[in-house]
Amino acid sequence: MFQSGEATAEQLMLIAYCDLDELMERNKLQPKINFFLETYKIILDTLRQNSRLMELYNTSAEKLLSFCTKYKCKKEFLKVSEVLHQHFQHIQKAAKQPDLINNKIPYPVRLTDEEATSKLLDMRQAQLEYALKMDLWSDAFRTSETIFFLINRRDKHDIKQILEQFFGHMARIFWKSGNTLFHTYALQNLLKIVRQSNMKTAD
Amino acid sequence: MVALIDICVKNNNTVALRENLQNFRNLFQHASMPLLESVFKYLIKENNKILAEIEKKEGSERITLLMSDDTTNSV
Numbered sequence: 001m002f003q004s005g006e007a008t009a010e011q012l013m014l015i016a017y018c019d020l021d022e023l024m025e026r027n028k029l030q031p032k033i034n035f036f037l038e039t040y041k042i043i044l045d046t047l048r049q050n051s052r053l054m055e056l057y058n059t060s061a062e063k064l065l066s067f068c069t070k071y072k073c074k075k076e077f078l079k080v081s082e083v084l085h086q087h088f089q090h091i092q093k094a095a096k097q098p099d100l101i102n103n104k105i106p107y108p109v110r111l112t113d114e115e116a117t118s119k120l121l122d123m124r125q126a127q128l129e130y131a132l133k134m135d136l137w138s139d140a141f142r143t144s145e146t147i148f149f150l151i152n153r154r155d156k157h158d159i160k161q162i163l164e165q166f167f168g169h170m171a172r173i174f175w176k177s178g179n180t181l182f183h184t185y186a187l188q189n190l191l192k193i194v195r196q197s198n199m200k201t202a203d
Numbered sequence: 204m205v206a207l208i209d210i211c212v213k214n215n216n217t218v219a220l221r222e223n224l225q226n227f228r229n230l231f232q233h234a235s236m237p238l239l240e241s242v243f244k245y246l247i248k249e250n251n252k253i254l255a256e257i258e259k260k261e262g263s264e265r266i267t268l269l270m271s272d273d274t275t276n277s278v
Binding site: 035039059073106134 | 225261265267
């Protein structure tokens with residue numbers, strides 16, 4: 001692991017007090033996993049403003065989030081989630097200065113574009129589901145704010161299913177945070193949507 | 204670009220990968236979007252191969268032990 005004379009006194013003490021095989025294994029495996037994670041982050045950074053390649057962006061983000069969920073790495077999950085939040089903030093900023101972006105980027109992500117909004121919403125819904133699986137409640141709440149923003153930009157007719165899922169998730173978040181009043185309100189909204197859809201089916 | 208991706212994957216070099224991917228994007232997002240897409244698809248495929256290889260070789264339990272915040276070991 002270390003060339004002769006390279007190890008410091010602290011490193012030698014560390015080796016003496018821990019399992020050397022374990023340390024060697026970790027040193028072999030860690031760079032590969034780091035490369036895997038870092039590459040996906042690079043893809044996210046590179047494609048964040050391209051509306052034509054949003055599916056690749058979404059695939060990469062979901063792959064990262066599913067990796068973190070599968071291997072229960074909350075710190076990494078929060079980092080990825082923060083990156084996704086920042087990217088969305090950039091899109092919001094760009095929406096306020098359309099002329100500036102139009103000149104530089106050939107296919108920017110526009111919040112006025114229905115297809116782009118739909119893909120953004122799909123990604124954020126998946127992000128919320130993963131955050132709930134990981135029990136990262138504050139991050140889930142932050143993602144739900146983004147989802148609410150995007151829902152408000154969608155056509156009212158085709159968001160019933162999205163709203164059902166959204167209020168179901170909100171009820172869980174508020175229950176966990178001890179906000180029973182908001183929890184009840186979320187469930188009430190969910191009930192209202194379900195009743196409306198049942199009435200329409202009956203008609 | 205594909206050859207460069209192969210080299211970066213082989214050497215676990217993310218710095219060169221980031222720089223070159225961004226340059227490549229800046230050049231080709233105006234000229235050829237399908238080419239850009241194919242390069243990113245190739246990178247994703249190669250990256251997934253890395254994880255599949257690790258999972259096959261080490262097993263998911265080993266990765267969980269290494270990555271999980273709940274089971275952070277003394278190393």
